[in-house]
Amino acid sequence: MPGGSSLSAESVRRIRLRRQQLRAPHAGGPADVVRNLLAVQSQEFPYARWTLAQRSSAGSSPVVTASxxxxAVADGTILRTHILRPTWHFVHRDDLGWLMxxxxxxxxxxxxxxxxxxxxxEDAAARSGQxxxxxxxDGAHKTREELARVLGGAGFPSKGLGFIYHLMHAExxxxxxxxxxxxxxxxxxxQTYALFEERVPGFLxxxxxxxxxxxxxxxxxLRYFSSRGPATVKDCAVWSRLTMEDVKRGVQVAQDISPGSLGALLLDGLEYYLxxxxxxxLASGDHPWTTADPALPRIDLIQCYDEYVxxxxxxxHFLGGTAPYFPEDNGPMHVVLLDGRLAGWWRHGFSGGVCELDVxxxxxxxxxxxxxxxxxVDRYGRFLGMDVTLV
Structure with a gap:
């Protein structure tokens, strides 16, 4: 097992960027990104689209777009629901059944x-669920507003926390x-809602x-540490909302599922899996992420709920700052990375058919x-399919 001095903070960031597919080798498409990351936080849907696109064959043609x-969400390959933590995530339909x-x-x-x-x-949840x-x-997907009218007509809350938690309970x-x-x-x-059993095959x-x-x-x-490592058991437990004991057991079982798939190293007295x-x-000494990169400096505009955060x-702390950031003039603002470290904030706005980036x-x-x-910025414009200007 390599000692703590073998891996610098810069190397941790480079490995994470690569395993999360913000660096090559990139994913073939949005569904592959979700398969790799297992679950991708997505409450800010417009920005969460970018999270998937920027990891998909970056620099290739055709460019992966917002559409x-x-x-992929429309055809049900990627599903969006409350899972892991009480917020929305993208999950591949093949994983949602067992993960839920x-x-x-x-x-x-x-x-x-x-x-x-x-x-x-229990009784109210059962009735509203039915x-x-x-x-x-039968494929009659409905918006939140439409479901509010449905629940309101049946005597259930049609707004406020009561309505929100009836929907979340059903998810x-x-x-x-x-x-x-x-x-x-x-x-x-x-966004709309659909019947779970019509979108997720073979769920329990x-x-x-x-x-x-x-x-x-x-x-x-296996999926968490392969895509996000180096990371600690506590990192995974907080992300998944599992107990530390469950995560430790998961690491043991992962070695049975895929022998030799995960390794460990010590850094600053903590054990990291990857x-x-x-x-x-790293042990061989042939690790390109510790050498100078001619492509640097590199700027990434990521959402503040990106899995890298x-x-x-x-x-x-390897991020080099605290995110998300909520300024007084509305928020949140998203994260500018400079060579993998937090270096600023950004968000988009639209006016006259042009996207304006506030960086x-x-x-x-x-x-x-x-x-x-x-x-x-140019890459973001290709993703949106429109002109983008810096404010």
């Missing part, structure tokens, strides 16, 4: 206080999941137990850094 990501089986009980347990506050007991299921059955209970987004009359993209309605749960723990640990091939390369807790660097950019920023 490509929207289509692993996650649902802890989510319901975490929501118990809000369920009591909003009057959602009403919601009937409303979206966690595998009644609802994301449907095909629709455009409003004004052109805005609106009961919580995972026994050997099934063991295998799910192993799969989660893909074994990275440890082997939210995938870590105990070791988030605020922590210090004045050099000429090389400004050129790198412009390269990333």
């Amino acid at each position: 490509d990501v929207e289509q 089986g692993l996650s649902a009980d802890r989510l319901h347990q975490g929501n118990k206080g809000m369920y009591r506050q909003t009057g959602i007991d 009403i919601l299921a009937a409303a979206v059955a 966690i209970s595998r009644v609802l999941v994301s449907g095909s987004p629709v455009r409003s009359a004004g052109g805005a993209l609106k 309605t009961s919580p995972l137990a026994g050997e099934d749960r063991e295998q799910a723990l192993g799969q989660l640990a 893909a074994a091939e990275e440890v082997d390369t 939210m995938g870590y807790s105990q070791s988030r 605020r660097m922590n210090r004045p950019a050099t000429a090389q850094e400004q050129a790198a920023l412009q390269t990333e």
